[in-house]
Structure formats: structure tokens, C-alpha cells
Amino acid sequence: MKKAEENIFKVFMIIAALIIIGLLLFILGTIILKGVPALSWNMITKLPGGGFYLGREGGVLNAIVGSLYVIAGAVAISIVISLPLVMYINFYLPHKSPLAGIVRFSFDILLGVPSIVYGAFGFALMIFLGMRASLAGGIITVAMLITPIMMRSFDEATKLMPRDLPDSLLSLGSTKYEMIKVIMRQLMPGFVTAALLATGRGIGDAATVLFTAGYTDNLPGSLSQPAATLPLSIFFQLGSPVAEVQNRAYASALILTFLILILSFAARYFSSKFSRNRL
Amino acid sequence: MHRLRSIKERSARWFMRIIAYCSILFLIIIGIALFVKAFPAIKNNGLWELLTSARWRPSGGKFGFLPFIISTLYVSAIAIAIALPLSLLTAIYLNSYASKGIRRFFAPVIDLLSGIPPVIYGVWGTITIVPFIANYIAPHFSGQSSGYSVMAGGIVLAVMIIPLLVGLLVEIFNSIPKEMTDASFSLGATKLQTVKRVILRRSLPGIVAVTVLSVSRAFGETMAVLMVCGNSTLMPHSLLDACYPIPALIANNYGEMLSIPGYESALMLAAFLLFVIVFLFNGISRLTLNHLEKRFHF
Numbered sequence: 254m255k256k257a258e259e260n261i262f263k264v265f266m267i268i269a270a271l272i273i274i275g276l277l278l279f280i281l282g283t284i285i286l287k288g289v290p291a292l293s294w295n296m297i298t299k300l301p302g303g304g305f306y307l308g309r310e311g312g313v314l315n316a317i318v319g320s321l322y323v324i325a326g327a328v329a330i331s332i333v334i335s336l337p338l339v340m341y342i343n344f345y346l347p348h349k350s351p352l353a354g355i356v357r358f359s360f361d362i363l364l365g366v367p368s369i370v371y372g373a374f375g376f377a378l379m380i381f382l383g384m385r386a387s388l389a390g391g392i393i394t395v396a397m398l399i400t401p402i403m404m405r406s407f408d409e410a411t412k413l414m415p416r417d418l419p420d421s422l423l424s425l426g427s428t429k430y431e432m433i434k435v436i437m438r439q440l441m442p443g444f445v446t447a448a449l450l451a452t453g454r455g456i457g458d459a460a461t462v463l464f465t466a467g468y469t470d471n472l473p474g475s476l477s478q479p480a481a482t483l484p485l486s487i488f489f490q491l492g493s494p495v496a497e498v499q500n501r502a503y504a505s506a507l508i509l510t511f512l513i514l515i516l517s518f519a520a521r522y523f524s525s526k527f528s529r530n531r532l
Numbered sequence: 533m534h535r536l537r538s539i540k541e542r543s544a545r546w547f548m549r550i551i552a553y554c555s556i557l558f559l560i561i562i563g564i565a566l567f568v569k570a571f572p573a574i575k576n577n578g579l580w581e582l583l584t585s586a587r588w589r590p591s592g593g594k595f596g597f598l599p600f601i602i603s604t605l606y607v608s609a610i611a612i613a614i615a616l617p618l619s620l621l622t623a624i625y626l627n628s629y630a631s632k633g634i635r636r637f638f639a640p641v642i643d644l645l646s647g648i649p650p651v652i653y654g655v656w657g658t659i660t661i662v663p664f665i666a667n668y669i670a671p672h673f674s675g676q677s678s679g680y681s682v683m684a685g686g687i688v689l690a691v692m693i694i695p696l697l698v699g700l701l702v703e704i705f706n707s708i709p710k711e712m713t714d715a716s717f718s719l720g721a722t723k724l725q726t727v728k729r730v731i732l733r734r735s736l737p738g739i740v741a742v743t744v745l746s747v748s749r750a751f752g753e754t755m756a757v758l759m760v761c762g763n764s765t766l767m768p769h770s771l772l773d774a775c776y777p778i779p780a781l782i783a784n785n786y787g788e789m790l791s792i793p794g795y796e797s798a799l800m801l802a803a804f805l806l807f808v809i810v811f812l813f814n815g816i817s818r819l820t821l822n823h824l825e826k827r828f829h830f
Contacts, residue, residue, distance in 0.1 A: 259724045269621035276691055277645050280656045287659060334551060341548035356552055358818060359559045365814035367752020369779040373803035374562050377569050428541040457649020460754040464786045484651040491655060506655045517647045521640055
């Protein structure tokens with residue numbers, strides 16, 4: 254009787270686990286099956302031509318480049334904030350300092366704030382500053398979204414680091430600032446993993462850039478011009494009644510998925526070099 | 533030489549300290565900014581009226597959020613109802629039954645699922661879930677449905693929160709000291725008994741906290757839900773009706789909101805409500821989780 258109960262439970266668990274693996278394969282399979290036939294070299298290398306949204310020729314280079322610009326700017330800002338912050342709460346503040354606890358807690362909450370709220374806040378901020386939808390607006394808003402991700406992930410990696418090296422550096426008379434320069438080398442894999450995670454999240458998010466980065470068929474020439482982004486390009490193309498344009502949405506979705514897969518595997522590679530398995 | 537070192541050290545320290553304080557302030561600034569923007573709507577219509585009225589006519593100055601609030605609750609409830617049992621079973625399996633090889637295989641699966649962008653989930657939902665509901669499920673019930681519905685939103689959302697749930701649940705189960713489960717085994721308990729009486733019981737507060745966390749994630753999810761929900765401002769009456777969760781409402785109307793008086797403020801109120809709910813839910817569950825972590829690692 255007990256044995257039977259145990260076995261039934263086990264079957265349920267294995268079914269649940271298989272469903273989750275199946276879902277991943279189902280999603281990736283759908284995107285690949287729909288995307289590959291519509292994918293062409295022109296999609297990746299051409300800007301939208303005249304009549305692009307009626308199904309005529311062109312590609313989504315504007316969105317690919319725009320997304321890369323936005324994410325590069327956002328990651329740069331995010332590094333400038335999270336790197337000093339993580340060093341400060343881990344090495345400057347005393348162990349179990351309440352300030353460190355408050356900083357971590359507020360970033361945990363920021364981590365949960367939905368991207369649409371950042372989008373709305375970024376939009377309000379831009380109106381307040383008199384800015385229009387632009388590359389700069391997109392960069393700032395995406396930076397808000399990904400900084401908590403980068404900070405918390407890098408912080409977790411830093412917390413795991415053994416304290417022998419920092420302690421011996423300090424005992425040799427180095428200042429804390431000099432010590433950080435040395436131990437950054439050891440923290441590098443954790444830092445790269447955090448940056449890649451944040452990049453993946455930022456590049457795929459549509460709700461933050463919807464209000465703030467705008468959309469254009471051209472490449473952004475300066476920070477004050479609007480920039481197209483890949484997720485928005487997928488969203489707009491999918492909403493079109495023209496079948497050709499919808500197919501291009503699938504191809505764009507495949508491009509985005511491919512980027513995310515590369516980032517995800519790179520992050521996993523760096524973190525496996527660094528720490529014990531997370532699951 | 534010595535002075536230069538000391539100056540560098542002190543300026544670095546100050547720079548870092550400023551960033552630390554600013555980052556705490558940032559959370560408060562978001563809240564205040566959204567509230568200031570939302571205030572005109574509250575003043576003109578009254579908060580109670582806004583939250584309980586179902587009349588949504590922006591051009592007539594009527595902003596009743598009830599259909600959107602109900603939609604958000606429906607969609608999130610379905611998502612949790614699907615995702616929680618699946619995630620619990622999988623997390624228990626990974627924690628107490630699976631071999632090391634399976635565990636190692638599962639880590640990237642969860643990583644990838646959580647890394648897929650919302651818009652891709654949306655594309656997947658419109659290609660597969662929406663037509664499935666329209667062609668196979670709806671005909672058995674009321675008959676007519678485009679497939680863009682509460683149910684489609686709930687299913688897509690469920691898939692999106694599964695990786696979050698499984699990841700956090702596994703972490704909680706793993707934090708239970710091995711001595712406890714070993715003690716249970718040594719008393720002759722079977723694996724299932726140990727899972728039920730030790731692991732699940734010990735981690736109940738954690739399970740609740742993680743569930744609350746994923747509910748708040750579901751509340752705020754925008755793009756995927758927007759793409760499969762149908763976006764009708766009418767009150768949804770069944771699972772097969774179109775609905776319009778709050779984040780989708782904000783995202784869909786950003787173009788028009790500046791041209792109609794009071795519209796922008798009403799949408800900012802929606803964002804403010806989301807922010808407050810997420811703040812509370814996240815705050816409570818994070819405090820619970822931090823407390824649990826402290827209890828087990830001493």
C-alpha cells in the first residue's frame with residue numbers, strides 16, 4: 254500500500270518534470286519551425302524598405318542595431334552603479350551591517366518591479382526632463398530594469414568568495430581600494446555572468462522601451478533620436494494583417510531567441526567555471 | 533605617495549557610499565513620482581470610484597478600473613493554479629528523487645525558460661495556445677471565442693512563472709539541513725513520508741513566500757499577456773472571454789494618453805497601483821525568505 258502510494262507520487266513527479274522540459278522544447282520548436290522558413294539574409298542585413306509593412310522587401314537591421322545600442326548603453330550604466338555598490342556592501346561595510354541589508358532588500362524589491370512600471374516611470378521622467386522618445390530614454394529605462402538583476406546576481410557571487418585573499422591583502426598593508434583591484438580578477442567570472450544575465454533580460458524586454466525608445470525605420474544617429482528595438486519590431490509585425498509581415502515577425506522572433514540562447518549558454522559557461530552548480 | 537593612496541581610498545569610499553544611499557532613495561523616488569502623476573486622477577474621480585467602477589470611457593472622463601483589476605486577478609489565479617502544482621512536484625523530484633545527472637540536466641532547462649523574453653512567449657501563445665482554444669476548447673462550451681482569452685493569458689503566464697517557482701522552491705528545499713531528513717529516514721520513514729512530514733512541513737512558509745512572489749510577477753507581466761488576452765474593456769464573464777489586465781492597459785494606450793485630458797494620470801495611477809502591490813508582496817515574501825535563510829544557516 255505504502256509502496257503503491259510512493260510509486261504513484263513518483264510517476265506524477267516525473268510527469269511534471271517531463272511537462273516542463275516538453276514546454277521548453279515546444280516553445281523553441283514552434284519558434285524555430287515558424288521562423289526558419291521566413292528567415293533570409295536580407296532580414297538581418299537590410300533596413301526596412303518602402304512598403305516593408307505591406308510585405309515588400311527589407312529587413313529588421315534597424316531593430317537589431319537599435320537593440321544592441323540600447324543594451325550596450327544600459328549595461329554600461331548598470332556596471333557603473335552595481336560594481337561599486339557590490340564592493341561597498343561586501344568589503345567596506347562591516348559584516349551583517351544593517352545598511353547592507355537595507356540595500357539588498359531594496360534591490361530585491363526593485364528586482365520584482367514589473368518592466369511596465371519602469372516604462373511608465375521612465376516616460377514620466379522624460380516628460381519631466383523635456384525629452385522625447387529617444388535612444389537615451391531607452392538606455393536609461395532599460396538600465397533601471399537590469400541594474401537590480403546585475404547587482405543581486407553579482408552580489409550573490411561575491412558573497413560566496415573565500416575571505417582569505419582580501420584578508421591577507423589588507424594585512425599586507427594595502428588599502429581597500431587597492432585590494433578590490435586585485436580581487437576583481439577572482440570575481441571576474443561572477444561579474445561576467447551577472448552582466449550576461451542582465452543583458453539577456455534587457456535585450457528581450459519590450460515594455461520598458463515601448464514608451465521611451467520610440468520606433469524608427471532608420472538607424473539611430475545620436476542619443477536624442479528614436480531607436481527601434483527587436484522585441485517591439487516583433488510585436489508590431491505580428492499585429493499586421495499581412496501574412497508576409499507576420500512571417501517576418503516569426504523570423505525576428507527566431508533572431509531574438511537565438512541571441513538569448515547564446516547569452517544564456519555563455520552565462521552558464523562562466524558561472525560553471527566559477528561556482529558550484531546552482532540547482 | 534602615501535597621501536595619494538589615502539585620497540584615492542577616501543574618494544572611492546565616498547563615491548560608493550553615495551551610490552548606496554541613492555539606490556535606496558531610488559525606490560522611494562519611483563513611488564513618489566508615480567503617485568504625483570496619478571494624483572489628479574484620484575482627485576477628480578475619487579480612489580474608491582476608480583477602483584470599483586466598471587465604466588471605462590477615457591474620452592468622457594470615466595476611468596473605472598474594475599474590469600482590468602478583475603482581469604489581472606483571473607489571469608494570475610489561473611497561472612498559479614497551473615504552475616504551482618507542476619513546479620512543486622518538479623522541485624520535490626529534483627530535490628529528493630532525481631539523480632545528480634538529471635539535476636544537472638535540469639538546470640539549463642530552467643535557465644532557458646526564465647531567459648526567454650516575454651514577447652517570445654507572446655508569439656508562441658498566439659501561434660499555438662490561442663488557435664487551440666478557439667478550435668478545440670471553445671466549441672465544447674459557449675461556442676464562439678477568438679481564442680484570445682483569460683484562459684490563453686493564464687496558460688502563457690503559467691509557463692512564464694514556472695522557472696521562477698521551480699528555481700526558488702529547489703533552493704528552499706535544498707536549504708533544509710540533511711540531518712533532519714536523515715533523522716526521518718533512520719526512524720523508518722519512507723521517502724514520501726519524509727517529503728510530506730519533514731520537507732514540505734519545514735518549508736511551508738517558504739512555499740507561501742515563493743508563491744506570493746510569483747503572484748506579484750504574474751500581476752506585472754505585460755507583453756506576453758497583452759498579445760494573447762484579447763484586450764476588451766468589458767468585464768470578462770468566463771474563461772473564454774477576452775480580458776484586459778492592468779499592465780496591458782498601460783502598454784496599449786501610451787500613444788493616445790497624451791491627447792485626452794486625465795488619461796495619462798489615470799494610466800499612471802494604474803502603474804502606481806501595480807507598484808504598490810508588487811512592493812508589498814515582494815517585501816513580505818523577501819522578508820520571510822531572508823528570515824528562513826537565517827534560521828537554517830547559522
